[in-house]
Amino acid sequence: MTPALLARLLSGEGAALLASLPPYDEAAAFTLADRLRADGFDPDLVAAALTQSRLRARAERKFGAAAHSMLFTVDGLEQATRRQIAQLHARRLSDSGARQVFDLGCGVGADARAFATAGLRVTAVDADEVTAGVAEFNLRPFEHARARCDLAENVAIPDQQLARDVAVWLDPARRTPGVSDMQGRTRRTFRLDQLAPSWDLVRELCAGAATAGVKLSPSFAHAQIPPGTQAQWTSYEGEVLECVLWWNNAAWDAGRSAVVVSDQFAYEVLERDAAGANPETARLDRMHGYLYEADRAVIRAGLSGALVRRVDGVELDTGVGIVTSPREVLVPWAKKYAVIDAIPFNVKALRSWVRDHRIGRLTIKKKGASVDPEQLRRQLRPRGDNDATILVTRVGGAQAVLMLSPLR
Numbered sequence: 001m002t003p004a005l006l007a008r009l010l011s012g013e014g015a016a017l018l019a020s021l022p023p024y025d026e027a028a029a030f031t032l033a034d035r036l037r038a039d040g041f042d043p044d045l046v047a048a049a050l051t052q053s054r055l056r057a058r059a060e061r062k063f064g065a066a067a068h069s070m071l072f073t074v075d076g077l078e079q080a081t082r083r084q085i086a087q088l089h090a091r092r093l094s095d096s097g098a099r100q101v102f103d104l105g106c107g108v109g110a111d112a113r114a115f116a117t118a119g120l121r122v123t124a125v126d127a128d129e130v131t132a133g134v135a136e137f138n139l140r141p142f143e144h145a146r147a148r149c150d151l152a153e154n155v156a157i158p159d160q161q162l163a164r165d166v167a168v169w170l171d172p173a174r175r176t177p178g179v180s181d182m183q184g185r186t187r188r189t190f191r192l193d194q195l196a197p198s199w200d201l202v203r204e205l206c207a208g209a210a211t212a213g214v215k216l217s218p219s220f221a222h223a224q225i226p227p228g229t230q231a232q233w234t235s236y237e238g239e240v241l242e243c244v245l246w247w248n249n250a251a252w253d254a255g256r257s258a259v260v261v262s263d264q265f266a267y268e269v270l271e272r273d274a275a276g277a278n279p280e281t282a283r284l285d286r287m288h289g290y291l292y293e294a295d296r297a298v299i300r301a302g303l304s305g306a307l308v309r310r311v312d313g314v315e316l317d318t319g320v321g322i323v324t325s326p327r328e329v330l331v332p333w334a335k336k337y338a339v340i341d342a343i344p345f346n347v348k349a350l351r352s353w354v355r356d357h358r359i360g361r362l363t364i365k366k367k368g369a370s371v372d373p374e375q376l377r378r379q380l381r382p383r384g385d386n387d388a389t390i391l392v393t394r395v396g397g398a399q400a401v402l403m404l405s406p407l408r
């Protein structure tokens with residue numbers, strides 16, 4: 001979309017066209033486009049309106065019903081922070097004393113909207129003209145939030161010494177410009193030296209701000225964590241989405257942490273929760289009755305020790321994030337299983353177990369083991385009326401299989 005086409009889409013005719021579209025239906029889109037063109041609408045405007053309709057439908061999973069009053073770009077939607085996580089960013093800045101935030105590289109404005117909703121005054125900029133225009137539209141419902149096209153490098157931020165209530169937020173683009181995939185989306189990069197705005201500028205701006213946060217890839221390396229900051233890996237419904245570095249007033253617990261988020265809850269696990277955990281690994285002949293599997297954000301943050309401590313158990317293998325314990329404990333950020341059996345990994349022995357227990361429906365999980373679950377399923381030939389969950393993993397350095405029953 002060009003800036004001129006965006007302006008037309010926001011004008012009387014374009015806005016009315018967009019508002020008149022029925023709920024998006026991929027199968028009906030071609031016929032609808034034909035009809036609208038036959039009704040005299042300009043083909044470019046029809047294409048732009050139908051693209052918005054398609055993106056709004058896709059955006060529902062991130063923004064719920066609010067998606068239908070927002071605008072998007074393909075890349076902007078892909079990179080936008082989902083509502084539940086953006087709300088956590090907003091609360092963190094606000095609870096750290098910020099009343100005003102500069103969002104430098106705001107994309108379509110998903111984080112910026114959450115900041116505005118939390119009552120923060122928002123100045124948002126984006127280097128891309130269309131993206132900034134889309135953000136400007138998405139921030140219109142908020143009196144105290146504005147977006148414009150500008151470079152982060154050009155924004156004058158009030159002197160941080162005087163403005164203790166000013167925060168800086170950055171979510172640098174992790175895309176390689178000009179390199180697109182089959183859907184026309186630019187390819188992701190995980191390299192710090194390819195961030196835009198640059199990693200040097202990000203660090204300079206954050207270090208100088210009273211309160212700052214920067215959203216990075218979940219693959220951010222522990223060794224790169226700047227001293228005094230808090231690196232926080234966040235998962236949503238089990239998928240690790242980001243690592244945010246919190247600076248200065250927002251760095252409440254310097255070091256590594258994890259936030260495990262679902263629609264029902266958000267739990268934070270801190271580095272100090274992991275301190276003093278038993279560093280031993282388990283033995284197959286001494287497997288306890290319960291097994292706990294840490295959320296991936298906890299594992300990515302390198303905090304499996306917090307689970308070891310919490311359940312007073314032993315990890316199956318160093319850093320694998322799976323802990324066996326004789327105790328049944330409530331850990332909202334871990335999955336829990338009863339251990340039914342545990343044997344060294346051996347296809348023949350496993351096939352006998354599956355046959356003897358008349359297992360027909362088999363869930364195969366793997367963690368830190370080199371097996372192909374579908375190939376293993378074919379080798380095991382499950383047949384019978386019973387269900388089973390098996391985990392192929394490493395116990396004390398050797399491949400093993402655990403037969404499990406999931407617990408609530």
Ligand SMILES: C[S@@+](CC[C@H](N)C(=O)[O-])C[C@H]1O[C@@H](n2cnc3c(N)ncnc32)[C@H](O)[C@@H]1O
Nearest residue numbers: 080081105107109110111127151152171196197
């Ligand atoms: C990952 S997106 C931001 C997404 C946003 N947090 C959201 O939730 O919608 C990063 C944005 O930074 C913008 N950008 C890249 N370099 C920039 C720069 N030097 N100044 C301002 N914006 C920049 C890109 O155009 C892109 O839209």
